Amino acid sequence: xxxxxxxxxxxQPGGSLRLSCAASGRTFSRNAMGWFRQAAGEERExxxxxxxxxxxxxxxxxxxxxxxxxxxxxxxxxxLQMNSLKPEDTAVYYCAARNQATVDRRPVAxxxxxxxxxxxxxx
Numbered sequence: 790x791x792x793x794x795x796x797x798x799x800x801q802p803g804g805s806l807r808l809s810c811a812a813s814g815r816t817f818s819r820n821a822m823g824w825f826r827q828a829a830g831e832e833r834e835x836x837x838x839x840x841x842x843x844x845x846x847x848x849x850x851x852x853x854x855x856x857x858x859x860x861x862x863x864x865x866x867x868x869l870q871m872n873s874l875k876p877e878d879t880a881v882y883y884c885a886a887r888n889q890a891t892v893d894r895r896p897v898a899x900x901x902x903x904x905x906x907x908x909x910x911x912x
Contacts, residue, residue, distance in 0.1 A: 790817070790886045792902065793810065793904070794882065794883065795810075796809050796906060797882060800908070800909070802874060802910055802912055803873060804910070805873075806874065808871065808882055808884075812884075812886060814865075816888070819841050821841050821886070821892050821893065822860060822867045823836075823892075823894075824883070826878075826883065827905075836849055836852055836869070836882070837869060838892035840890055841890035842890070847892040847894065849894070852878075855874075856870065856872070857872075858870075869882070876911060879910050879911070880907075881908075882906050883903055884903040886901040
């Protein structure tokens with residue numbers, strides 16, 4: 790599975806961005822997907838995960854109510870809608886896939902990673 794993120798950029802506090810992740814490979818509909826982020830000088834942290842068929846989603850507490858993960862298995866795409874962005878959301882955001890159908894917040898549970906897309910929240 791190859792993953793390519795897009796949609797990052799510079800946005801003012803309170804603004805919105807939608808990240809996309811395009812997946813290649815024949816098993817996408819069997820892969821749970823995750824979003825992680827890594828701020829400068831920090832460890833990579835879990836943001837959100839979605840099960841293989843999209844029925845279960847999971848968020849870290851700091852983004853609940855602001856971020857929404859979704860997927861379109863007909864297009865091999867996963868999305869992260871980010872609203873009410875804060876400066877502390879600034880990071881490189883990574884899309885990841887795992888060879889299991891269930892959600893997981895641990896980076897080690899994921900088998901494939903994208904190259905990341907920068908999100909900067911600043912006025």
